[in-house]
Amino acid sequence: MIRLVLTRLAGFVLTLFAASVVLFVTINVLPGSAAKSALGIHATAQAIQRFEAQHGLDRPLLVQYAEWLGRILQGDFGTSFQNGVAVGPELLKRLPVTLELATFAFIIANLIAIPLGAWAARRHQKGADRSITFLATILGAIPNFWLATLLVLVFTLTLRWLPPGGFTPFTANPMMNLKQMIMPALSLGVVSSALLIRIMRASMLEVLSTDYVRTAEAKGASSRTIVFRHSMRNAFIPYLNVAAVEFGFLFGSVVVIEDIFLLPGVGSFVLVGIINRDYPVLLAGALAITLFVLTLNLVVDLIASLLDPRQVKARNA
Amino acid sequence: MATAAGFDFRRWRLVLLGGLLVGIVLFAAIFAPWVAPYSPFDLDVAKMLQGPSAAHWLGTDELGRDVLSRAIYAARISMQVALLAVTVGLVGGTLIGMTAAYFGGLVEQALMRAMDLLFSFPAILLAVVLMASLGTSVLNAMIAIGIVFIPGFSRLARASTQAVLRQQYIEAARSIGMSDIRIIFREILPNITAPLMVEAAVAFAYAVLLESALSFLGLGAQPPDPSWGNMLSTGRGFMAQAPWLSIVPGMAMFICVLGFNLLGDGLRDVTDPHMRE
Numbered sequence: 001m002i003r004l005v006l007t008r009l010a011g012f013v014l015t016l017f018a019a020s021v022v023l024f025v026t027i028n029v030l031p032g033s034a035a036k037s038a039l040g041i042h043a044t045a046q047a048i049q050r051f052e053a054q055h056g057l058d059r060p061l062l063v064q065y066a067e068w069l070g071r072i073l074q075g076d077f078g079t080s081f082q083n084g085v086a087v088g089p090e091l092l093k094r095l096p097v098t099l100e101l102a103t104f105a106f107i108i109a110n111l112i113a114i115p116l117g118a119w120a121a122r123r124h125q126k127g128a129d130r131s132i133t134f135l136a137t138i139l140g141a142i143p144n145f146w147l148a149t150l151l152v153l154v155f156t157l158t159l160r161w162l163p164p165g166g167f168t169p170f171t172a173n174p175m176m177n178l179k180q181m182i183m184p185a186l187s188l189g190v191v192s193s194a195l196l197i198r199i200m201r202a203s204m205l206e207v208l209s210t211d212y213v214r215t216a217e218a219k220g221a222s223s224r225t226i227v228f229r230h231s232m233r234n235a236f237i238p239y240l241n242v243a244a245v246e247f248g249f250l251f252g253s254v255v256v257i258e259d260i261f262l263l264p265g266v267g268s269f270v271l272v273g274i275i276n277r278d279y280p281v282l283l284a285g286a287l288a289i290t291l292f293v294l295t296l297n298l299v300v301d302l303i304a305s306l307l308d309p310r311q312v313k314a315r316n317a
Numbered sequence: 318m319a320t321a322a323g324f325d326f327r328r329w330r331l332v333l334l335g336g337l338l339v340g341i342v343l344f345a346a347i348f349a350p351w352v353a354p355y356s357p358f359d360l361d362v363a364k365m366l367q368g369p370s371a372a373h374w375l376g377t378d379e380l381g382r383d384v385l386s387r388a389i390y391a392a393r394i395s396m397q398v399a400l401l402a403v404t405v406g407l408v409g410g411t412l413i414g415m416t417a418a419y420f421g422g423l424v425e426q427a428l429m430r431a432m433d434l435l436f437s438f439p440a441i442l443l444a445v446v447l448m449a450s451l452g453t454s455v456l457n458a459m460i461a462i463g464i465v466f467i468p469g470f471s472r473l474a475r476a477s478t479q480a481v482l483r484q485q486y487i488e489a490a491r492s493i494g495m496s497d498i499r500i501i502f503r504e505i506l507p508n509i510t511a512p513l514m515v516e517a518a519v520a521f522a523y524a525v526l527l528e529s530a531l532s533f534l535g536l537g538a539q540p541p542d543p544s545w546g547n548m549l550s551t552g553r554g555f556m557a558q559a560p561w562l563s564i565v566p567g568m569a570m571f572i573c574v575l576g577f578n579l580l581g582d583g584l585r586d587v588t589d590p591h592m593r594e
Contacts, residue, residue, distance in 0.1 A: 146567030252439020
């Protein structure tokens with residue numbers, strides 16, 4: 001087990017390092033545009049040169065990367081080109097917003113997917129199964145930003161039940177926080193549930209066709225016992241792997257949804273970084289999202305191994 | 318439920334339904350100048366924000382332009398972006414996947430680790446970061462989305478190639494001294510196209526979604542060129558007075574994505590019956 005954890009950790013560090021190289025090179029490969037964006041399109045050549053020298057943008061990319069990585073490892077994410085604000089503290093302030101949104105959306109997705117997926121598998125090739133599979137196809141085709149727009153149209157403009165956007169911390173006003181978060185979380189969660197329904201159904205179908213489930217059925221075990229005691233745990237292993245990837249996908253999708261609902265999270269931070277070509281902001285935001293996704297995959301990989309000791313044995317053999 | 322002619326409708330129904338929806342979108346995209354009742358750029362301030370009517374079936378926008386015509390022309394941009402993006406992903410991913418599987422060893426390790434790395438970025442984030450680097454334009458959106466697709470296609474191409482490599486005819490080709498390039502393109506490629514085509518249909522749907530998301534954020538097609546994403550983005554500003562501006566482009570995206578998803582699912586069922594259940 002310790003060997004497994006160490007191998008996974010080494011892989012995680014290497015991937016994170018490589019991801020930082022990819023992000024840094026992708027964002028910095030075109031020279032000059034950051035200065036023009038920060039200083040305006042009428043900036044003189046001298047002003048651009050001065051800006052680049054001041055922010056170290058005129059040096060070789062490798063040197064810039066090494067310096068940036070050194071600073072990041074000490075917790076210094078630099079300052080915004082646009083307003084000189086320190087990026088690190090700003091990022092920390094925004095992280096809980098995105099985390100709350102993604103978690104809320106993930107809970108909604110699972111609340112829809114787990115019962116429906118399991119039910120479809122139990123009623124395999126019957127009306128309920130066909131209806132649920134069709135529902136998953138429909139949900140999977142809805143763009144989440146369109147669903148967000150429709151929710152605003154119905155619940156804000158027509159029924160006037162929910163505010164159009166904004167963010168109040170849960171600790172300051174729990175009710176207002178939930179009112180502001182429900183539509184963004186629904187937009188992400190409902191669409192994400194499409195894939196999870198299919199995965200849950202497929203995982204359950206596989207488990208339900210195993211010999212031990214058939215034996216339990218033959219011994220007269222109730223449907224409830226078969227589903228909850230014998231099938232769910234084993235069906236969860238493949239489900240968990242896909243669900244984790246989907247959680248990461250949710251964390252990445254917040255870019256659009258945070259923009260719609262004016263949520264001050266990491267996603268809107270990345271977008272501001274792109275629109276202003278504010279490289280320290282963009283890099284820090286993108287790296288934070290990538291770090292989160294990779295950590296999540298690592299944790300889930302380890303949990304899946306714990307749930308299924310065969311994987312550990314197979315690896316150690 | 319085979320018919321007298323032997324055509325199994327049940328087996329092909331998803332392909333037919335998906336094909337019908339995709340066909341409608343493709344028809345609108347290709348024949349936009351003939352199908353659209355008005356030019357998508359014709360301004361008429363006297364008719365701005367008018368609801369659906371006999372003259373304008375889906376109403377007019379904030380500049381008096383016909384929403385139906387703009388939605389039809391927007392299909393062109395979506396289809397162009399999706400086609401090129403999927404081509405970039407398909408060609409790039411297939412070449413990488415085949416090379417990795419065929420040569421194995423270090424080449425395979427290096428290529429597939431690089432693909433794993435690209436896969437670790439959330440797709441929309443990778444597309445957005447690439448757009449930041451490349452600059453906002455439709456062409457760059459095609460390239461950015463195409464790069465996002467490369468890892469997925471490469472994994473599939475590698476797995477399919479590995480299966481083909483175990484076949485006897487590959488051994489036979491090697492034994493008669495056929496070159497590596499010839500084996501890859503003449504013997505392997507034709508035998509891995511079926512799964513790649515299924516993946517391409519699903520990728521097409523995703524490309525439409527990604528392009529719309531980029532345009533919605535102002536990073537893809539730029540106004541006045543109509544795209545479903547930028548139409549929806551503009552429409553949100555007039556939601557209270559003109560809800561059709563938000564409903565129409567979203568519905569068009571939904572129909573298009575649903576069509577490609579059904580087509581992908583249907584093709585998978587038809588080409589591999591074991592995948593169905």
